[in-house]
Amino acid sequence: MSLSRREAIGAALALPLATQVARAAPAVSLPDRTGFASTPVAYFDNASTHPISLGAQAAINAYVAGRTLDPAAAARKPVDRAGVIAKFARLVNADPDEVTWVQSTTMGEQAVLRALGFPEKGGRIVTDTLHFYAAFPMYQEMARQGVDVAWVMAREGRIMPQDMARAITPGTKLVSLSLVSTYNGFQHDLKSVCDRAHSVGALVYADIIHAAGAVPVDLHGSGVDFAATATYKWLMGDFGLGFLYARRGVLDALPRTEYGYYGFAAPDAPPGIGLSPPQTHVFPMDPPGGAPTSYVVRPGTLGHFGTGTYAQGIAGALDHSLDRIAALGVPAIQAHAQSLIGELCEGLRAKGYAIITPPGTTTPLLTALLPNARALLTDPLAKAQVRLSLHDHHFRISPSIFNDGRDVERLLNALPRA
Template identity: 50%
Template sequence: MKVTRRNALTLAAAAFAGSACRTPVAAETAPMAPAAPDPSTIILPDRANFSPKGIYLNSGSQHPFSKPASASLDAYIKHRAAFDPASDYSLNSDGPIEKFARLVNADPSEITYVQSTTAGEQAIVRSLGLPEQGAKIVTDSLHFFGSFPLYGELERQGYEVSWVKAVDGRIRLEDLDRAITPGTKLVSLSLVSTVNGFEHDLKAVCDLAHSRGALVYADIIHAAGCVPVDLHASGVDFAATATYKWLMGDFGLGFLYVRKGAMEALTRTNYGYYGISTFTTHLYPFDPPGDTPVDYEFSDDAAGWFALGTHAHSVIALLNASLDYILDVRVETIQAHATTLTTRLKEGLKSQGFDVMTPDEARTPIVTAVLENARQRLSPAMKERGITTTLSRNRFRPTVSVFNTMDDVDAFLEATGSI
């Protein structure tokens, strides 16, 4: 029996529970959620399809749901609450995989669901056999700070980790050139930095790393959906993202990309039933005879290597609408709108005397500035004006999206100028 992601849950339940297995969620073949808005009617800033309260400059932390995505989620919740046998509801669980593949120029077979960006990154590290005696890892100071303990622990175990430091808010290719020496197994970075919005030239990094025999992993959570990403053209071997930022989804579900040519470097460390391609039991009534309890094979694709068990259906419902929206509006349009706003933010903050960490040339929706005790000093002004943004201990980071206006930016600059 051939197994796909669509019927894996049904098959596994039947195998372990025989004829008493539960009925799966309705056949997941075609979406029944509300259609995405007609892109010809969408003009950015888009205030018609989003309704955040106050001034929301925090999409780099959590993106508001769009109205079409909320409607799609509501349809899923209504179905789950009732399981109406007369309903023709369909979740379309493979839809987000296929739509995300189009968004980042990858094959759907190279993408599987993961719980989060971090889960994807750590799965790659494990499947590369790390830690491995003599293997070297290169990362940089603008990579996601939540990944620092991963590489810090490998370093504590005695493995060589090279930390490339930022210069003027950028990771310089010449510094990576010096760090990626023969024997380097993995280069791990964030395509767009959560710290300050710096964007790597991913193709240049991959060309350099591959010339030294190293593979490249990219965290793309601050790129997918807001700046153009072409995974095939870049040559990157692995990439991961969660969906709750500019993919406009929610916590608990993300995507892992594994380049077809890079699969040969992996060692299997995951044995999930969502990754199987064939599955035949020899234990239950009317099963065919066999010498083993079960015969199975894993598919030779990203799901076969990394898919585990069930994933968040509620987020799939959101993504089926939000990815339609992004594909229709086009990332290039989203980026152009954001760049207009971030250019004003950079200029305004500099004129107020702030040290802006974000490079002038960055075309990402993130602007970061340094301010000692930023959270304490800026919170009252932001609260007074109804502004939601990221305030850290010694820096602040407004992030923009499709619904933000120049008035939002001016209100933010009024707040920063008041301290």
């Protein structure tokens, strides 16, 4: 079978990544179309919201059955939520006790800012204009309240390492960035940033929502101090549940600012996230005590940042999805996306589109500049049943494990010339 020129270019671009996993091919090959519900839509908006797989849907349905007191559900083994934390930790090269649940990436980032005393204690924060743009107002508000916020501006679709290094001056307290940019897929050299920050006594927070599950992530290897992600993108979970990582030892010098049900336990409670609430001393038949409760602070990130209840039904979906990601292997997932992006790049350029994702990027996000993109492309894409991320003056394509060459062909055919 002969390859088209587009397919040949896509395959050539993906080859360096594919060779990393050639000896450990998963039982199911990519694209994985059977793992997801059949749809007439060529869906390329995975960087906004990833579809839930059929296996994850079954896990959610099982949770709902239990919540409705379905007798059949009572016999099912409950989701090992500590095991889900452990699976995520393995995915990003962290230890389970360095990870806890959060509602969202933003909630994790804000918890880190509170722990560091922002904005009340002031200090210098370095961030950049390829960080999550919805976080911009947060740092602008910090600046209004007296925090020294330094913005590193993007050049040629990148944050230049020398620009970041110049901004991280002695006295910097925090460097905050997105490991992979939601705007155009640019990826930081996280270890280089952390090395520079640590050399002046600063800590580093990374938003990894566009990295975890999509590209290899090595939190321990990078030296990053904090990281957070939600699960509705490349982890194939849903809204309302994410993970917060804090490097072992980094919390020792920070005050506790989060207080909640999961952060405290009975004095004799085993470690982990199981239910073992503090021992009360105020109700009938309670043992006596000198305070309303006796408790210990749970160890690790859970004890420092654990608060209230979380979206437990999504934990079941993640239990399935994290297994699937591990079975396929992130390098294979990344290589598959790059093979499609190679075809897309050639097709977009042939139609006159200006690609603003930096050359050499190996993340699954491809962004093109187009004035009035939303107005010009909404109707033709809807007619062709193609979905991607449309903005006022750019559009973003983000292929995932179920996309194939037919989807690429339909998208390119639906796009008018620029």
